[in-house]
Amino acid sequence: MRLEDMKCVASIGGGVIGSSWTLLFAMRGLKVWQYDINQEQIDNCVKNIGRNIDSLLEFGAIQADQVESIKSRISYTTSIAEAVKDAQFIQENGPERLPIKQSILAEIEAAAPVDAIYASSSSGLLISDVTAHAVHPERCVGGHPYNPPHLIPLVEITYSGKTDQSNVQLAKAFYQSIGKEAVVLNRECPGYIANRLQLAVYREMIDLVMRGVCTAEDADKALTFGPGIRWAIFGHNMIMQLGNPGGLKGMMAMLGTGGDVWLADMADWKHMPNEKYGEIAQASVDEMMKNFPDEVGHTNPEIAKYRDKMLIEILKLHHKF
Ligand SMILES: NC(=O)c1ccc[n+]([C@@H]2O[C@H](COP(=O)([O-])OP(=O)(O)OC[C@H]3O[C@@H](n4cnc5c(N)ncnc54)[C@H](O)[C@@H]3O)[C@@H](O)[C@H]2O)c1
Structure with missing residues (x-):
């Protein structure tokens, strides 16, 4: 063929x-x-x-x-x-x-x-x-x-x-x-690549909310208007490459063991607290939907439509349409 x-x-x-x-x-x-x-x-x-x-x-x-x-x-x-x-x-x-x-x-x-x-x-x-x-x-x-x-x-x-x-x-x-x-993928693994990356971020997000560090609304805002907006353009390896005159290698040397303190404090649990998190986070997500500008919408169908419109705008910038 x-x-x-x-x-x-x-x-x-x-x-x-x-x-x-x-x-x-x-x-x-x-x-x-x-x-x-x-x-x-x-x-x-x-x-x-x-x-x-x-x-x-x-x-x-x-x-x-x-x-x-x-x-x-x-x-x-x-x-x-x-x-x-x-x-x-x-x-x-x-x-x-x-x-x-x-x-x-x-x-x-x-x-x-x-x-x-x-x-x-x-x-x-x-x-x-x-x-x-x-x-x-x-x-x-x-x-x-x-x-x-x-x-x-x-x-x-x-x-x-x-x-x-x-x-x-x-x-x-x-x-x-x-x-x-x-x-x-060079070898099989459960969840492949993208869903594993997504889950790693989500585990930390859930943990931050459950520990009372921030609301679900603020965790979403931090992701969307921080790393997320960069990730729509480049992956994290390229972001690291751009962060230091020595490129990714220089960035890694500069970071040294600085991340270890964060890692020691970060979530490493192996069971998703799905029900508990649903109970805790839903009110904050409802609040977020109420607070969105009218242009974004306030109901699931309205917001999904806005998401698709924005996706298409981003995809046009990536010359995918
Ligand atoms: N929904 C997602 O976000 C998503 C993302 C990536 C991959 N997937 C995968 O894509 C696949 C489909 O998921 P979905 O969300 O479209 O599910 P879905 O329930 O919307 O669709 C499944 C379809 O399969 C049909 N079906 C049932 N029995 C069948 C059979 N014996 N032979 C052929 N078709 C049959 C159903 O009638 C239905 O139309 C799954 O393997 C899912 O894991 C889903």
Whole structure:
């Protein structure tokens, strides 16, 4: 299989992630077969895609004359065999349960061309487990998006010991060809890269709030208007590089053991205090929503719309639209 031959994609499962992948594939000129288990799920998927197209239009990420051609590239089906039979790339977006992922893969393998690449959107399962019973594990990778995949550029690619390295490179090239920023993990690990980084920050944030150092509202403000706004441009290694005339190495030498005092005081617990934190932090988050300017909004749907508008503005600066 060559990248130039990859023109038809199957998107298996059309929920939050599947419908967003499908929209991205169609926006990038690919023919897409969208599969879901019944007509009701297909109808929801069509609605999701329609809503996402409406916001892309409203925020200037696509033009009105593109809408019909994007929609015309998507075909919907409740037959998995029909979805995959002509596909060169298959993005699996079913429920996050290992037995379901394995049975979806078996259904795919029964009907897909043997050289079609299979990529699972799984957020946390190891691709070696998902493909444990695969007939062709050599063409299987993990392709973990960040929600929503039609906007957020990152995709994390993982592979098992049985995956053919040329297929890893092909999957990477395919994702890059549709504008994704693809990173390949050199070895499998739970949570991959981005979710682990996110959780490390969130653990500390939760700890600061639970210790009474700050409110959830102020922790969010510190993140958004401090490191977060820089992280939308460069990762932390590049931020360190820019922080010292000697670059990252100079910065590390300058910091010396200065961070050790902080590290000694920082959270290192291994169980998420989810319920307790929910109880403590919700009132502060409600207050934050009340305090937002009207332009941002005061309800979840209003604020989510503002988030998407701002995401598109940032992505335009990154030349992603
Ligand atoms: N939601 C996120 O933020 C996010 C981010 C990255 C990755 N993911 C991963 O993407 C995958 C899908 O997550 P989601 O949030 O879209 O879930 P979802 O519940 O919104 O969608 C799942 C879809 O799979 C369909 N489905 C159910 N059984 C199926 C089967 N046997 N075969 C095919 N499809 C089936 C459902 O009808 C539904 O449309 C999961 O593996 C999840 O971990 C989710």
